Amino acid sequence: MGTRLEVIGLKDIQQFQQLYKQNWPKYCQEYYCLDNFVSFLKKQPHMRNIQMYTLDTKQARDEGLFVIVDRYQLFVGCLTNTNGLVRSALELLDWSTGLKCSSIPSRHIDALDGLVESKRLELVFRDYTNLYFMKAEDALKLKVEPPDGFVLRPLSVADAPLVNDEWPNHHVGSLFFIERQIRLCVSVGLYQEDTQELVAWCIRLQGGYLGALQVKALHKRRGFGSVVTREIAYRLAAEGHDVMALVGPLNKPSSEMFSKLGFQVIDQCLWLRTEPTRGEFTWPEGE
Incomplete structure (x- = not known):
């Protein structure tokens, strides 16, 4: 040893x-x-x-x-x-x-x-x-068009303070972490076309899974979480990656969303x- x-x-x-x-x-x-x-x-x-x-x-x-x-x-x-x-x-x-x-x-x-x-x-x-998992070949089928009046694009570092503030796990030092992940990893934001307001987002975290998935309070219950999840999964799959996400068992909305999209639980x-x-x-x- x-x-x-x-x-x-x-x-x-x-x-x-x-x-x-x-x-x-x-x-x-x-x-x-x-x-x-x-x-x-x-x-x-x-x-x-x-x-x-x-x-x-x-x-x-x-x-x-x-x-x-x-x-x-x-x-x-x-x-x-x-x-x-x-x-x-x-x-x-x-x-x-x-x-x-x-x-x-x-x-x-x-x-x-x-x-x-x-x-x-x-x-x-x-x-x-x-641990939710989807093969790249299946994730390639998730490509989605943004809702009318919205656009999908990668996050910018300028979005980091908002993403960090809205993140339930934010803490001292987490802004640096969010900025770094936006710079170095695949991310997706849903923006209102006329105002450029960021309303929903998801980032690939350093463990390789989807994370920091969030929808601003005023825009919840419109399916925006599913939109950004589908888009980031598609973008990862287009790079040849299978897709992973981690969801707490008590988080019923996220668990149901990932299951509905076709992800399978393969581990804890x-x-x-x-x-x-x-x-x-x-x-x-x-x-």
């Missing part, structure tokens, strides 16, 4: 990504998470505050084990969870500032829970989401945030 974390880079995660093509779509979470970080690092080779690790063993590399800490968010992947690799890697991480463990595939949940228990970490939250993912262990820590704005 590895005794230390080993820093990895772009070439490593490109090699790991290929391992996750097998038994598709079993490992689609890991594949598309790495797909995004590969894209990020190609566009911005010296991105700040992203650390990527594996363990210092051949077995870890053979299993494609990766741990990515993106500012305060943690992503983890491994082909199996029967050999303790994930748990070993998590034990070696620095948890002092608290981490938001994001979209953790179901097969790694026991390793994460065991880590939390062994380190006696206090939790801010622990929530499950259902865990979201878990730990409290800092060395006093309060707030991620600085602009980083």
Whole structure:
């Protein structure tokens, strides 16, 4: 078993990504998470505050084990969870500032829970989401024309403050995150043609799934959420990507929408945030 974390880079995660093509779509979470970080690092080779690790063993590399800490968010992947690799890697991480463990595939949940228990970490939250999945060939059929009086186009960074303010998960430091995702990932906004008001939107988040799906309050119940979801799914599929979305099981409107569009639930993912262990820590704005 590895005794230390080993820093990895772009070439490593490109090699790991290929391992996750097998038994598709079993490992689609890991594949598309790495797909995004590969894209990020190609566009911005010296991105700040992203650390990527594996363990210092051949077995870890053979299993494609990766741990990515993106500012305060943690992503983890491994082909199996029967050999303790994930748990070993998590034990070696620095948890002092608290981490938001994001979209953790179901097969790694026991390793994460065991880590939390062994380190006696206090939790801010622990929530499950259902992983909705659609093949690219099906998503290509979702192309939609905007409603009369509206236009569909990618978001701009100028839209970020509104998107962040309306996002139920916004927090200190999240504006930087939203701006970055708009710059680096596929996004779609629905704009009123005459006023150019942004009324609905969706962004591909760094884990590879659709997120920050929102419709402004005055425009709800008009099917706009479905419109932007269909459009962003189509745009991802046009680039050759299958499409994923994470939805809380209690979010009935979104669950019904994705099911109606033809998405299938193929897994559950865990979201878990730990409290800092060395006093309060707030991620600085602009980083």
